Amino acid sequence: MLNIGQFAEATGLSAHTLRYYEKINLLSPVLRDNSGHRRYSQKDRDWVAFITRLKQTSMPLKEIKKYAVLRAEGGVTLASRKALLEAHAVFLADKIVQEKAHLVALEKKIAWYEEQLSL
Numbered sequence: 105m106l107n108i109g110q111f112a113e114a115t116g117l118s119a120h121t122l123r124y125y126e127k128i129n130l131l132s133p134v135l136r137d138n139s140g141h142r143r144y145s146q147k148d149r150d151w152v153a154f155i156t157r158l159k160q161t162s163m164p165l166k167e168i169k170k171y172a173v174l175r176a177e178g179g180v181t182l183a184s185r186k187a188l189l190e191a192h193a194v195f196l197a198d199k200i201v202q203e204k205a206h207l208v209a210l211e212k213k214i215a216w217y218e219e220q221l222s223l
Contacts, residue, residue, distance in 0.1 A: 105135070105143040105144065105145060106143070106144045106149075107141055107142065107143065107144075108122060108123075108141070108142045108144070110144075111142075111144040111148070111149070111152075114149060115149065115152045115153070115156070116156070117152065117156070122142075122152075125152075125155070128169065129169070129172065129173070129176075130155060130165075130168065130169055130172050131148065131151065131152065131155075132148075132151075132176065134148060155168055155172075158171070158192070161192065161196050162195070162196070162199065163192050167188065167192070170188065171185060171188050171189075174188070
């Protein structure tokens, strides 16, 4: 079990962000020790890693919160969670195609500069 400082360091998120995630119910109420200090488990770490991955793939916080609500409702929402992730996967695949096209355009421009500089 990690305290909030250790957990923040382990996840790369600030203590403020972790408290915010808890406040908006993105993170389930965290266990507390006898002194009332937050204690994070490996399960919390796995969940935060998944939230972070979704954010890094441009899933809006609103959609992540929707997923978190479904997750909290348990197994009856498996199909809904799967559908939400499938929709995001389509978005991400389209974004990757777009990013690859941007990379090709940049590489062409860089090649042009290399050509101009070698004249």
